[in-house]
Amino acid sequence: MVNMNAFINLGISEFRFFLRFENIGYFWTPKNQLVVTGYPIPGTRLRIGLTWDFFN
Numbered sequence: 001m002v003n004m005n006a007f008i009n010l011g012i013s014e015f016r017f018f019l020r021f022e023n024i025g026y027f028w029t030p031k032n033q034l035v036v037t038g039y040p041i042p043g044t045r046l047r048i049g050l051t052w053d054f055f056n
Helices: none
Strands: 006-012 015-022 034-036 045-052
Touching: none
Parallel strands: none
Antiparallel strands: 006 015, 015 045
16 A cells, blocks of 8 residues: 655744645545454544743
8 A cells, every 4th residue: 555645844033834644645545445354444644733932
């Protein structure tokens, strides 16, 4: 089974933004294929995040 993820991270001063698109292989993998017995391939997921570094 082939799967793929995409990740981007951008930083501006004390802020960092990230975006991750997971399980892109879901689009071309047969939906009835099991990753582990009883568990089908998970669907795609988009994660968005923000970190802020601040000091006293």
